Amino acid sequence: MRNDGITPKKILGLTAALPFFYLDDLTPLGEDKPYMKIILSRLAKRGEMLRLKKSMYVSKPYIDAAEKSGLFPDYVEWLANALYPSSYLSLDYILYEHNLLTEAPKNITSCSRSKTARFSNSFGNYFYHQIQERLFLGFKILKMGNFTILKATRAKGLFDFLYLRKNLLVNRKSIEALRLNLGHLTPEDWRELEKYIEKEGSEKMKIIYANLPPQ
Helix, strand or coil, rough: CCCCCCHHHHHHHCCCCCCCHHHHHHHCCCCCCCCCCCEEEEHHHHEEEEEEEEEEEEEHHHHHHHHHHHHHHHHHHHHHHHHCCCEEECCCHHHHHHHCCCCCCCCCCEEEEECCCCEEEECCEEEEECCHHHCCCCCEEECCCCCCEEEHHHHCCCHHHHHHHCCCCCCHHHHHHECHHHHHHHHHEEEEEEEEHHCCCHHEEEEHHHHHCCC
């Protein structure tokens, strides 16, 4: 029997403090999934609910509160981890953040243990590139307000960037075409990068490392 007390207003009230929730989280309210989907769809059309990916949502009141408190940029980064667990921000996103990349990336990029994936929502295009289990390292666990965010170091972001392109970077000219600002790397960054090159172990990556422009 349908519970007439389950209304869009009640859903908004229950989810206003949640950074995200799944459709299944609402099932204890006593309604079946088709009906809850209808409510969420109506809320989304009115702009009061935002769909993050299939069956995953966040309320507009939560986003408004994050923007008001100045936590919205941290939320967008944290969401990259939340959308696809066992992932960390890396690649183009990290390189640009540290001024190693000239052009601003169009996507929010991450590395993951799982298969390659992509999610698009109101906050951007989130891309995930699979990386070997033994290379799933080199990231920091940062506490930003209420959020815990996994982000690659500068050196690991660069390694991941080169590693995923290793079959295309056949000579120094192809590496220079990337227009990387490697002058921003510190001696410690170079030593860290070399550590990842050695751990990966392929001749291709060693050649790419040797062809990086000297600084």
